[in-house]
Amino acid sequence: MTVTPAPDTPPSTMMTDEEYGAVRASAALGVGTSVLITDERGRILVQHVDYRTTCLLPGGAVDENEPPAQGAARELHEELGITTSVDRGLAVDWVSADSLNAPASMRFPGEILHVYDGGMWDNEQIASIRLPDREIKSVEFVEPARLPDLMAPGDARRALSALRARINAAGPALLENGLPIAPTVLDRAGALRTARAGHHLPFHAGPAPEKLSVVQVWGWLLAPDGRALVLLEPDTGAALLPGGTPEPPDRGNPLVTLCREVHEEAAAEFGDPLFLGHLCDPDTPYARLRHAAPLTRLGPPPVDPATGRTHIRLLATPEQALELFDWGTPGGRPTRRRPPGPRTARDPPCRAAAPHRTAGRHRPHHLVARPGLSRSEDSHEQHITRRWHAHAPSGRSAPAGHKSCLGCSTAGSNRTLPVRPDLLPGHRVPDDPHLCSCDHETRISGGPAVLWVGFPLDSLIWTGTGGEPKWYATYPTLRRGFCPDCGTHLVSVADGSSMVMVTGFSLTDQSGIEPLGHSHREKAAPWMHITLAPSPTS
Structure with a gap:
């Protein structure tokens, strides 16, 4: 029996399971994956396939009930012979049904494509690629600017957007037909759409x-x-x-x-x-x-x-x-x-x-604190290191044995170590051991205070094959010395001073260096509770 609702009854929003399934099926989209892989020069791996004239990134359709990341890993194994996992997404692209100009007989419903980061492959990884007997004819690494010439327009847009998202490092990009819905400065500028500046010179x-x-x-x-x-x-x-x-x-x-x-x-x-x-x-x-x-x-x-x-x-x-x-x-x-x-x-x-x-x-x-660009011995920018000023104060350097600074001793380095002058004949005891919590010290050390111990500048001796430390002007009237091997902060010298201040815990013998004072104590962390040594004059 059919029941007709009364004219004043509002229409129901309830659907039967069959109705709901039909609506969902009519709006269904395909799901696919792609993997962005680069070599050490930043070129992108593309595949030449036997079923179309344009190139593709590694990837393919996701199997029924298969998570996209697992599908991407499966495709890498099937297409390149590489067994690995992919766990970092670069982009999710909504591809509309009419974006491909597909023939009506294909009934292309549109799709959601997940682009994953395959990382940077070195020569050894590239040499391990094994192509299947069919489908993938060859692979090559190409400049990002060549993608529009080698790939379908939507595929090229998606790959470039994913590459910019990887550089941008702000999480996966949301795309519509290959274009980000919230473009970054790299997207707006069109970075990488033209050939990169190349300088392959020693x-x-x-x-x-x-x-x-x-x-x-x-x-x-x-x-x-x-x-x-x-x-x-x-x-x-x-x-x-x-x-x-x-x-x-x-x-x-x-x-x-x-x-x-x-x-x-x-x-x-x-x-x-x-x-x-x-x-x-x-x-x-x-x-x-x-x-x-x-x-x-x-x-x-x-x-x-x-x-x-x-x-x-x-x-x-x-x-x-x-x-x-x-x-x-x-x-x-x-x-x-x-x-x-x-x-x-x-x-x-x-x-x-x-x-x-x-x-x-x-x-x-x-x-x-962020050297950033020290690279291999023959690289272009090898010497962007921590050496902004290399003016060492006067002093004696005397290699003695094979000691290292405490910061790199566990690595077996043979570098820089200050030897306490008071332990050598004819030299004085430590002077003015104290803590300092000024803004400058805490920023450089990363800690709430630095323990300083003073010695005459002309009496400090450095041992180890590293000789004297590397010196930097970290303040208008101050220079600091760091271990040239591991960067450990060792000493500080004020302009015109005859004293050198040594960080207390870089000394192997720490006897007699209990702090007598605490400079800028009012700036110290409130949770610090310091008991100073009694003054020798009290």
Whole structure:
């Protein structure tokens, strides 16, 4: 019997199971996966397949009731012979039913594609690829800018969006037909859509020989948080470091060239520079110089007089910046790998705000805490290290045995260790052992206080094959010494002082160094409870 609802009865929103299933089936989408894999130069792996004329990333359709990540791993095994897991998503793309111009007979319903990060593969991993007998004809690693020529338009857009999301490091991108619904600065600038600047030249840490003409001066300008200033061309998205070509008014001075170019291109200023080295082509008499310096000021974005364009200014971690260049693998050794050591926080690249000026004089120790770009011996930027100032105070250096600093002793290093002068004949006892909790000390040490012990500067002796420490000007009137092997903070010397202050716990013999005072105690953490040693004069 059929019951007709009364005219004033509101329509029901309830559906039977059959009705619900029919609605869901009519709106069903396919589910697929892709895996983005790069080599050590940042090129992307694409597959040439036997069933279409365009290339694809590794991947495919997800099987019934199969999680997408498992489907991606399965496809890697089937298509490349690689057994691995994928656990980092780069993008999720909603592909509309009409985006592919598929024939009506295909009844393509649209699909959701998950793009996963397959990581950076070295030569050994690439050599282990084994292709199946059919479906995959060959694979190759290609420049990101070539993807639109090799892939279907939607596939190329998706791959580039996923690559930018990997560089951006802010989580998976949500895409619609390959385009992000919330584009980042890299998306808006079109980064990587044109060929990256390539400099496959050997890097030399020393000065350029006089017989070579300097044709380029570039600089790594590092903000206080360790991020580097990178410029993007506004019409192509191509990335470059600040700097440029010498001009006659520069009178052959590379730093004048760098200052002028940095001002013209980015309205930027920088502090005391560190010369890194040069690149040269064995077949041409030219040199390209590299410097590093603290970024101290950014003005409003300027119009570059050489091009008439205004560059897009980014602040990006050194690792992110390297993804935007193609500097090859000089000497056959990897140059894209990050060395051990502290990392700059991998926040998303952002536009460099203006006007910007660092508070007071720039303090290089902020950059020291995030060296970021020390790389293999023959890499282009090997010497962006913690060495901003290398002016060692006067003193004696006497190798004695094979001791290491305490920070690297467990690694078996043979480096720098201060020997207490009071333990040697004719020298005085420790002077003014005290704690310090000033802002400068706590930032450098990462702890609530530093224990200092004073000795005459001319009496301190350094043992170990490392000799004296590496010295940095961390404050306008202060220099600090660090172990050149592991970076342990060892000593501090004030300008014009005849005393050297040694960090108490870097001494092997810590007797008689109980602190007699606590400088800036009012700034100490409230949970610190310190009992000082009795004053010898009380």
